[in-house]
Amino acid sequence: MQANNKTVVKSMTILKLFLDHSKLTFNDMMAYTGIPKTSLHRMIGSLEEMAFLTKDKDGYYSLGLLFLQFGQLVADRLDIRTIARPIMKELRDDVEEAVNLITRYGNEAMYIEKLDTLQPVRLFTSIGRRSPMYAGDSRIILAYLPEDERETYLENTELRSIGIGTITDKSALRQALEKARKDGYTISRSELENYTASVSAPILNQQNQVVAAISAAGIEARFQEDRLPGLIQKVTSAAIKISEMLGYIRE
Template sequence: MGNELNQSYFLSSVKNALLIMRSFTLEEPEKKVTDLANSLNLGKSTVSRLLSTLASEGFVVKNPETNKYRLGLSILNLNTIVTNNIEINRDSQPILRELVNEVRETAHIAVLEGTDIVYLYKVDCKHPVQILTHIGKRNPVHATSSGKVLLAHQSEEVILHCLEKELYGFQKNTITDPEKLRECLTRVKKQGFATSSEELLDGVVSVAAPVRDYTGKVVYSVSVTGPEHRMDPRNPALVNKVIKAAKEISENLGCWKY
């Protein structure tokens, strides 16, 4: 009984430590113990103890002037290991760079995680729109072209899970009606690409196409993002270039029947 309690306490501590590290964002890179305790619904003493442990291993650093914590350099080491060993990054890099050179807009590789997309790789153009995307950034599936193209190829169970969640309206063009989103997903799957026109951010548009693995399953997306005054996401020439890039990356992953 005692061993089970100790194991449960240990696992809970590990989970809480991970939650603390995931709480830091670009918008809030530094946080106080009180901030973390309140946002995670944990005791201040628990948060303080976990931060001290994380600090001892270099995963967080305390600013003595503000008493705020931020992520430490040990995170960078783990990030390097992960990104260097993600197959999609290696296989997509030259293709994405060529795509950016052709369309002169920023390109991304994304994956579906829950009801969000996560950016795994990014190539900026010379004049990128300031949309604060970065490797590891999460965005909602229903308001992004990458999200829609990935969700369209998932099982009915996954689609239902996303449709049952609140579809927050970020902009006037955001699809917030579950039935309209389902119709959109059906259309996206049939046509082979998805677009987003000022659905997540004002003035920002994008187009995405699915990337398949060696089994033919859609596992990633390629997207191009830019300002609406500079880019038309439904331009056939642009759409075809994005689809071509997605097909080439799929072939690199072993998919010969796109």
């Protein structure tokens, strides 16, 4: 039993080398681990058979596709609300505005978590509320969809006016989406509710795909130009923290 455990520990020692190295030769692994040649050869052979390692034509080993499958399972099974909530609380306490967590729900967006502001005047946004992806803080999700999905949505969606600031011209919306992708955030004013504003940023997974958005939202009077740079920095920073916990790696 103990011998088997030692084999598992040594196998993990081999696999952990690839946390710091994308590719290694057999001799590299022997030098880094100190495992005897015969034992190392046997363990690497077993790891190859189980698809934990793969060997290219030049004799270099790298992690096998099985790790991608495991990684995707972990990402899919993580509850983004559980991950995001402590970061949302830090953001809410820092900026003193309501903080929302939003995901795509078919062709709409849905608010799946919210922390209210401590300010006396509050916005009406409840968990489970739906909104169109083209308006307000959920527009960042639309901006980060693959181009074909984004265009299909735009072609098949009527842009109805909801608030006095709702973008209802598709050409103007396309420009706003392009700017959002370039900037990495959106600022909205009176798009879903009059005299409100928000700053939102995308949450990405390990495949660099948008899975949600985080926003700070409040009364428009509190979102003056001199305050926006700080809000943008804090919201985008929170989005990156959540993204990294979902496996996203910044380039």
